[in-house]
Each structure stands twice: as structure tokens, then as C-alpha cells.
Amino acid sequence: MSISTTRGSQKARDTLEFLRGKISSNEWRVGELIPKEPELMQLIGVGKSTVREAVRSLAAFGMLETVPGVGTFVRARTPVSSILTEFLADHDLEEVLVYRRSLENEAAQHAAVHRTEEQLAGLRAAHERSLAAGGQAFDTCERSTAPGSFHLLVVEASGSKLLKDLYLGVMSILERASVEGRVILGTTTETMHRDHGAVLEAIAARDVRNAAHSMALHVDRDLGLRTDMLEFNPQTERATSLIDAGFDTDA
Template identity: 80%
Template sequence: MTGSPRGSQKARDTLEYLRDNISSGAWAVGDLIPKEPELMELIGVGKSTVREAVRSLATFGMLQTVPGVGTFVRARTPVSTILTEFLVDHDLEEVLVYRRSLEIEAAQHAAVNRSEEQLVLLRDAFARSHGGAAAIDRCDQSSTPGSFHLLIVEASGSKLLLDLYLGVISVLQKASADGRVILGTTPETMHLDHEAVLKAIEARDVRNAAHSMALHVDRDLGLRTDMLEFSPQTERATSLIDAGYDPGQSEL
């Protein structure tokens, strides 16, 4: 950053102020940070300094600006960004398998650790996601603040799991934008899957939370080259059912 030494110090102070509030949890993941005028008053700097600091943290994956809404906290640390850069060089099929593992682990922990407030947010997200094509879009935007999948990861109570998840989803969203990863399910099936996961988390049923999420992630995203043989029930899903899982327990 160019400018006078005083200006550089103000930029560093602004960046540190924002980063400290994020890493300490004062601004939680998914929260809107204060608006630009408020930040200018709180820190005592100008508009350009605030904007530069926000852009820097957005580059690191810690903030996400949504036009017309505001700037959300996306991650407590730059871990997710570093992981994203690392995973770009790996096979997409392996990334999908890794994402599956994280989603299942998150669902299990959410069934144990979720709060009543988080359960309310999950119910609201589930209700919003039920509605035709809009439902499909939301599952492929799993790092959007307030999305069903992200709320489950947050409810797991694991900050490391959240950072890892955001890194993985960032890679898959880029692959989706490039047409290499596509959705392999219908809005109706996705709604039933989400309902099963939600009910398991509501009941604090760890086993069904894991099984319901496993069935869901086995069929919601896949590689475009796989789509000719893509079916609602994959080999992994069949093995789970054969192992004794009864989908009727979750009203699928």
C-alpha cells in the first residue's frame, strides 16, 4: 500500500481492528460487520482505508461482500483460502469425497452440539430452500451466510471444521461455475433429504444425522462426466442401507 507512513499505519490499524474482531468471535461467522460509516467512526479513518482493509480480508477469504446487503464474516482465519489453493491441484472426485466426509462429520456433531437458537435458524433455512429451482441453487451455494449446509457446519461447534469446509466448498463452487461439477438431484429429493437431516439434528440423533447426510451428499453433487450413469442411489448409499439404515426412520 502506498502513501505516507501515517497513512500506512492507519491502514495497518484498520486491518488489525477488523481481523481481531473476526478472529476473537466478536463478529461471528455469518454475521454482518458494521456498515462503512460506522467503521470509519469506530476506527477514526477514511472511507478508502476501510474499503482497502475489507478488500484485503475478502481476498484472504475472511469476509464476503454481498451487493445491496453488506459484508459478512466468512471465516475466522485465512485457513480456508490456503486450503482452497491447495485443493485446486487435486482431483475433483477426491475433493467431493473430502466434502462428503466433512458434511457427515458436521451433521453428527450438530446433532450433539446444536443450540436451540441454531435449530431455529436451520428450520428457517429449510423453509426458505423449499421452492422449486431456488432450492437447487442453495445447495450449490453452501458457503452463503444462512444457507442450510453452512448452518449445520456452524452448529457442529468446530471452528476448524468450519474453516476446512469453506475451503472445500470454494473449490467446488468454482468447478460448478466452470461446468465441471453439477447437481444430480431434483428439488423434491433435496427437500426430503434436508428434512431428514433436520429431523435427525432436532432429535439429537447422531446415527440418523450421519446416515441422512451421507445419502444426501451422495446424490446432490457430482462430476459432469459421471452424470450419464448418475442415479439417486449410489453404491455408497446402498451399502449404508444394507448395513441396517432404515430410511423410514427419517421419513424419506
């Protein structure tokens, strides 16, 4: 999706692309304040009206939000994430969780094919950090989208920018639901470490089948609806079907 405006001056278009580049590259992270208007004018070399036009354009796509008296915050890394977040907000949380499972399974499969040695090293480092952190290692919704987190690294190793944008959009909904207490972590530290290890080794071996199965088992017991919102068994139907199919969960 292109958000470059066809109206206005070349300076306005260049300013918009400059701001978008800072956001999409994660130099300006989601939730952070961007530089104040005078700083942007000096940094880019344009006037106040040009900066304001670019900020308004990005705000219209949900990437920025201006809070009077405070400043302008980054709200989404891409317009795709923002639009998807608004779309998914109208859907049942259980359906959003199912969609998240599908995205993560696809990411694991593609990562097994497309990952680089550098990306594999990053995944190993993230897993080792998690092991060293012990009981503090839970990948909450917020942590799952933080730079260097295991789940985000798997998605990035898939090589698909679109998949990453979709993942960030879905996780923003689940993060909000987690803060509200509607989505909870349904796994133990030991199980999470084992699941991540299985996903990691499958990706390392370029084993597409086991990468998908390992991730499917993990996400089935990772995040779930609060128990008083939905009756569900400790082991989901999908996890049971994979186990019955002969997958070794201790691998």
C-alpha cells in the first residue's frame, strides 16, 4: 500500500517519505514520541506547513497520533498494521487468536526455508536469553513484538514483510486484550522453553513439517481467552490432533 501523496509539493512528498522511513525502520518505535515540530523542520529542512501536512497524512493512516499538549506518538509501523488492527477490533477474540496461530505457523514454515545463518544466530541468542531469564522469560503480547523477541525473529526470518505487518496488526489487538485481562498466558516457563527450543531446532534443520507442528503446538497453549470467558480444555483440539498424528512433543 502506497501512501505517497500525489498532491502538494515535492518537499511535502519527500517529508512524508522521510517520516515514514523513520517509523518503518523502527528508529521511531511504536508508542514513542517523535521529535517536536521545530526539530523536524530543522532536521528535514522544510517549513512548518510541510511538516504538518506530512504528519496529518500519516495520522490519517493510523501511523501517527497527535495528542494536544503532549506531542505526536507513533501508533503503527505500517498502514497495513493500523488498518488491520481497526478491522480485527470488530471481530471475536477467539477468531483473532485463530488467525494469529495461522500467521505464526506460516512464519515458522517459511523461516525453515528462508532463514539466513545470521537470523538463525539471532533466534539462538533470543532462546538463550530466555533460558537465562528463567521465570522472568514469559513472552507477553508486548514482548512478542519487541525487537529481538523470539516470536518476532521467527516472523522476520520468514522473509515476508507482509506477514510481519499482519502479525504486528494482530498482536496489537491481543496486547490490548491482554492489558484488559481478556487474554492470558496459558503455559509454564518450562513448556515455553521446550516449545521455543523445538521451533528453533526445526528451523535450524530446515525441517518445514516439524517447524509448523512445533509452532502449532506452542501457540495452542501459549495465549488463550480467560477461562471465565470461554470453556476450553487444557489441551486444545488442534494440539490433540497433532499429538495423535504422531508428532513427538518432546523433540
